[in-house]
Amino acid sequence: MKKKLEALLQQAIATLKIQGDVPDDIAVNILIERVRDPQFGDFATNLAMLLAKPAKTSPRQLAEKLIAVLPLDNTIAKVEIAGPGFINFYMDSSSQFDIVKQIHGSGSAFGLSQAGAGKKVQVEFVSANPTGPLHVGHGRGAAYGSAVADLLEAVGFDVHREYYVNDAGRQMDILATSIWLRYLEECGEPVRFPDNGYRGAYISGIAQSIHKNSGEAYRRPFAVAVQDLPPDEAQGGDKETHIDALIAKAKELLGTVAYRAVFLAGLNDILTDIKNDLNEFGVSYEEWFSEQRLVDDGSVDKALERLKNSGHLYEKDGAIWFASSALGDEKDRVVKRENGQYTYFASDIAYHMNKLDRGFDLIIDIWGADHHGYIPRVKAAIQALGADAAKLKVLLVQFATLYRGEEKVQMSTRSGEFVTLRQLRNEVGKDAARFFYVMRRSEQHMDFDLQLATSKTSENPVYYVQYAYARVCSVLRQLAEKGFTRNIALGMDNLTKLTEEHETGLLNTLVRYPEALERAALTHEPHQLILYLRELANDFHTYYNAHQFLVEDDGLRDARLNLISAAKQVLANGLKLLNINTPESM
RNA sequence: GCGCCCGUAGCUCAGCUGGAUAGAGCGCAGCCCUCCGGAGGCUGAGGUCAGAGGUUCGAAUCCUCUCGGGCGCGCCA
Incomplete structure (x- = not known):
């Protein structure tokens, strides 16, 4: 229109x-x-x-x-x-009824469009380091990222969802070493655990299963491992230097093959856990992209070579720098350290080069808001690689603060006592978690009330929307109980009888669904869709409260049933798009 | 100190890319109610859109400054 x-x-x-x-x-x-x-x-x-x-x-x-x-x-x-x-x-008011027929005809396809037809878009989200289970911060990124991707798909984009697995680099070495030390404990070695190691209980779990499967194959005397090591933080030294030395020692004592085995045991265990977690959360990916792969196949070298050839690299203090400040960044960034190792940024340049080479029309990166300072350097890298920086769109997700009623749920990253996504799902369920995460603008800080999310009252927006759907189902069930038979065609012929204020209101809301969906998709704002669904549910509930649907007049009754069925269809389409269930009774 | 995000009703948040009288839910006040599906429904009060300038027919929205909150400023990832 x-x-x-x-x-x-x-x-x-x-x-x-x-x-x-x-x-x-x-x-x-x-x-x-x-x-x-x-x-x-x-x-x-x-x-x-x-x-x-x-x-x-x-x-x-x-x-x-x-x-x-x-x-x-x-x-x-x-x-x-x-x-x-x-x-x-x-x-002209007679045209307002067409929407009921249109929704009835299109069914689950109603609202879908071709606005993005022919365009390839990549959405990379979550990409949490595989050093531990996902926590509630990642949960918001997962819910938001998958919603953005699904919405884009709904309006015709060719969407490629991707998780970048940071399986290379120092953090992974710290993980492997942490696991190894816990393993040594299993073997009965007296271990002093490093201050900078990963302390989560899952580390010990992995160590135990290695011990179970491989016995004492990786046992080395702890005393030898810490011999001549620089002091740890608690010993008056530096925790970074200490752990780096410890990693080197672990590699030396275990040898490449054995070290790699411990490393991979940890990586696989955690990655499998993350995959299951996300899967249960209704989040799926077309691709899990390994950072290590970029190192192994020479992509990182190639990317740096390209930057070097175009004059964007230089050497200083023994390190190799990317001249990003010339392209809008605050300052230049090191890509290859003095010790010869690549920085994380180097592989990220390679990763984005890889994304560009794959021919996406639009590249969407979804990051935690704490990474915002990283945007200029990645954009600079894309420019330096000869591409248009506008091809990359970085969407930021703020953290959520958990509340249980009035009470704030304390989380401390320092002690590793954060609430995991799995715990959240267990407490409030997948539907409420997804709904609440996506209910607010992503760049807005949000308060997530666990109590509200599980309450079965109209105050709870998830319940409210799902209940509207279930209520239509209930009315349709009541139909038979009251001895009526539904005649869809008769209802369509009598749509003009829908003249109540609540009915025109509902019709007007239904008409807006395709626009709401398209707007939510193109602006990458899934909360717009939630807002719409809440409005629709509200329109339906007030209509329900004001009028009886199962009236004696066959024509009016069938017309009303067609109208509320249309509402049911749209509620279902919206909820399914957000991967939220549509229970027929609650 | 510099950069990014944010500041809208008592609370949690919307506000369609600059439009008509700034909206919703909760909470609050009053009224009705036992109806297909339940702790339900209706009505009302409540705002200097943090503040001050500017841009124009018109600003919560765009620009500048101030105040207040969050985050970021490693040869970590």
Whole structure:
């Protein structure tokens, strides 16, 4: 409908240009809005106000000229000028019922569009280091990222979901060493655990299973391992230097093969856990992309070679730097350390080069908000690689603070006592978790009330929306109990009987679904869809409270059933898109 | 200190990319109620959109500054 009005206005402008009322060279972006207040009609445009200045006339005068040359058809009942120069469109009321037939005809496909057809987009999200289980912060990224991806798919994009596995680098070595030390404990070695090691209970679990499977194959005397080591933090030294030395010692004592075995045992165990966790959360990926792979296949070298050839690298203090400050970054960044090792950033450059080479039209990275300072250097890298930095869109997700009623759930990353995503799912369930995570704008800090998420009252938005769906199901069940038979065709013939205020309200909300979906997708704002669903549920509930559906009049009854079935369909489409269940009874 | 995000009703948050009288839920106040599905429904009060300037027909929205909150500023990832 909007597009139709837009086309009509475009024609009107063209006519005015020929008449000389509007300068030829002007190009406007026609904005058509749905109006909130019914007294101003159904749609409105501010076009006349925008064109008034270049046309050297007043908005209202121009609006009159526009209307005079506007090609009309029978779906438009009335066009009026109002306020400072708005053009209001009143649609013919008989067309408002078409939506019921349309939803009935399209079913689960209703609302889908082809807005992004032919465009390949990659969405990379979560990408948490495989050094431990996912926590509630990752949960929000998972819910948000998958929602963004699913929405894009719903509007026609070719979507590639990806998890970047940071399976190379120092953090992984710290993990492997931590596991090894716990393993030594299992073997009965007296171990002093390093201050910078991973302390979670899952580390011991992995160590135990290694011990169970391989016996004492990796046992080495702890005393030898810590011999001549620089002191740890608690011993008055530096924890980083200490652990690095310890890692080196572990590699030396175990040898490449054995060290690698411990390393992989840890990686596989944790990665499997993450995959299961996400799977149970309704999050799936087309690809799990290994950082190690970039190192192994020479991609990192290749990427740096490319930057070097285009003159973006230089050497200083024994390290190799990327001159990112010339491309908008605060300062230059090291890509290869003095000790010859690549930095994390180096493999990230290679990763983004890989993404670019795969020919995506749009690359979406979803990061925790604490990584925002990283954006300029990655954009700089993309530019330096000869691509358009606008191809990369970084979406940030703020952390969520958990509450149980009034009480804040304490989380301390320092002691490793964070709430895991799995714990959250166990407490509130998948549906509530997904809904709550996505309910707010991603860049907004959010308070996640665990108590509210599990409550079975209308205060709980998930419950409220799902309940609307279940209620329609219930009414349809009641139908048979009351001895009625539903006649869909009869209902369609009697749609004009739906003249109650609640009915027109519901019809108007249903019409908006495709727009709401498309907007949520294109702006990467899934909360828009949630908002819409809450509104729809509210419209349905108030209608339900105000009117009886199962009335004696066959035509009216079937018309109402068709209307609420349409609402049911749209609720289902929206909820399924967000990977939230649609229970038939609650 | 510099950079990014944020500040909207008592609370949690929307606000359609600059439009018409700034909305919703909870909470609060009053009224009704036992109805297909339950601790339900209806109505109302409540706002200097943090503050001050600016841009224009028009600003919660865009620009500048101030105040307040969060985060980031490693040859960590």
